[in-house]
Amino acid sequence: MPHTIEHAVPAAVEYCELRVAAGLSPMDEGAAADALPRSLFAVTVRDGGRLVGMGRLVGDGLHVQVVDIAVHPGHQGRGLGRQVMEHIMDFVHREIPECAVVSLLADIDWLYQKFGFDLPRRSVGMMLRRRPVPKQ
Numbered sequence: 001m002p003h004t005i006e007h008a009v010p011a012a013v014e015y016c017e018l019r020v021a022a023g024l025s026p027m028d029e030g031a032a033a034d035a036l037p038r039s040l041f042a043v044t045v046r047d048g049g050r051l052v053g054m055g056r057l058v059g060d061g062l063h064v065q066v067v068d069i070a071v072h073p074g075h076q077g078r079g080l081g082r083q084v085m086e087h088i089m090d091f092v093h094r095e096i097p098e099c100a101v102v103s104l105l106a107d108i109d110w111l112y113q114k115f116g117f118d119l120p121r122r123s124v125g126m127m128l129r130r131r132p133v134p135k136q
């Protein structure tokens with residue numbers, strides 16, 4: 001059965017499970033339930049009913065960030081990550097003003113370079129760590 005792609009926010013429990021399955025840092029389910037409905041735009045990919053891919057755009061329209069791009073390891077390498085990004089970038093180019101800052105924090109660069117993302121020229125990306133980094 002082909003994958004189903006929707007413009008929808010995942011449920012908190014499946015969102016948390018997919019983040020961990022894809023190797024991203026764990027999120028608290030209650031915090032996710034509060035935060036996910038505040039997404040500007042979200043994409044889900046399902047295999048049957050099961051969430052196997054996702055991506056979101058968060059922000060206020062002037063500063064927006066691409067987050068939570070993840071494909072389940074059993075479904076990677078089949079073009080799903082690219083399709084999630086295509087839907088997000090269609091929304092960006094259609095709905096977000098050109099003056100907006102569109103950013104992301106990437107674990108990998110190859111997917112995002114395809115959509116025009118580049119290292120900032122004058123800025124340095126920084127983040128505040130408020131919990132210990134788990135041992136690999």
Ligand SMILES: CC(C)(COP(=O)(O)OP(=O)(O)OC[C@H]1O[C@@H](n2cnc3c(N)ncnc32)[C@H](O)[C@@H]1OP(=O)(O)O)[C@@H](O)C(=O)NCCC(=O)NCCS
Pocket residue numbers: 022023024069070071072075076077078079080081082083105106107108110111114
């Ligand atoms: C990153 C991720 C979302 C990519 O999803 P995916 O479905 O595996 O990727 P796709 O199959 O759509 O591949 C997209 C493109 O990248 C290329 N690609 C795939 N893996 C690659 C790799 N390891 N190195 C370089 N290019 C790669 C593909 O050939 C494809 O190129 P094309 O569209 O020009 O043919 C997925 O691997 C993932 O969830 N990884 C773990 C979580 C993660 O790192 N998320 C990103 C956080 S910033």
